[in-house]
Amino acid sequence: MGNAGAAMNTTMLPNDPFQIVSRAIAESELDKLLLGAEGYQYLPAWSPSTGCTDLTELLAVLYDKWPKDDRQRVYDALYDALKCLVTKYEGLEPVATCILIESLRKSRNRNPLGLPIEELATELRSNIERFAARLKADKSGDGSRWQDGWLGELRRLSRNTVELGGPLFVP
Numbered sequence: 432m433g434n435a436g437a438a439m440n441t442t443m444l445p446n447d448p449f450q451i452v453s454r455a456i457a458e459s460e461l462d463k464l465l466l467g468a469e470g471y472q473y474l475p476a477w478s479p480s481t482g483c484t485d486l487t488e489l490l491a492v493l494y495d496k497w498p499k500d501d502r503q504r505v506y507d508a509l510y511d512a513l514k515c516l517v518t519k520y521e522g523l524e525p526v527a528t529c530i531l532i533e534s535l536r537k538s539r540n541r542n543p544l545g546l547p548i549e550e551l552a553t554e555l556r557s558n559i560e561r562f563a564a565r566l567k568a569d570k571s572g573d574g575s576r577w578q579d580g581w582l583g584e585l586r587r588l589s590r591n592t593v594e595l596g597g598p599l600f601v602p
Contacts, residue, residue: 448473452492456505461512464489465525481572486525490532494542506544513546517554520562524573524581526555527588527600534597552598559585559601 451473455464464471467484478485493505513529516522530551536543559566559582566574566582577583582601589601 446473448488448492449496452489452497456508459508461508462515462522465512465516465529466521486528487532490529494532494536494544502544506546509544510546513551514554517551518558520565523555523559523562523566523585524588526551527585527592530555530597530600531588531592531595534592534595537597538595549598552592552600555600556602 451471452464455461455471460468460471465486467482467486471489472484473489474480474483474485475488478488480486493509497505509529513526517526529546530548533543533546533548535541563582566585567579569580570577571581573584574581577587579586586601589599593599
């Protein structure tokens with residue numbers, strides 16, 4: 432799912448997550464950042480991510496390192512990107528990850544953005560159902576760990592979100 436199998440040209444990618452996120456916001460391409468598109472990938476050597484980018488590290492920039500007086504712009508850009516991606520197959524996992532991160536931050540009182548995660552989870556649930564057959568057949572990346580492919584990975588993310596007090600998006 433996503434760009435997990437994409438080749439990565441590390442010589443041309445910036446290695447500063449703040450720089451990567453700043454460019455994505457400046458160019459209104461936060462959706463590309465969330466998808467790990469070329470030029471928006473960040474994968475530090477110690478990252479546990481199995482894909483081409485460590486989305487949690489890039490999201491940490493938005494939550495923890497972005498200027499406080501610009502949080503509304505970050506909220507708007509992230510929300511717009513999530514609303515766009517939630518309807519696309521490639522966007523399901525990044526949206527689920529964002530819901531999980533927002534739930535984690537809320538549960539630990541760590542400066543959440545206040546995203547409407549219930550609304551996003553409802554849309555995510557609907558689109559997971561729409562793409563269920565494709566998700567079950569997709570054993571790429573993190574889907575390889577589950578008998579039902581990416582559906583199993585999304586179910587895991589959903590359970591983790593619920594444990595943090597967030598909404599269920601895969602029954």
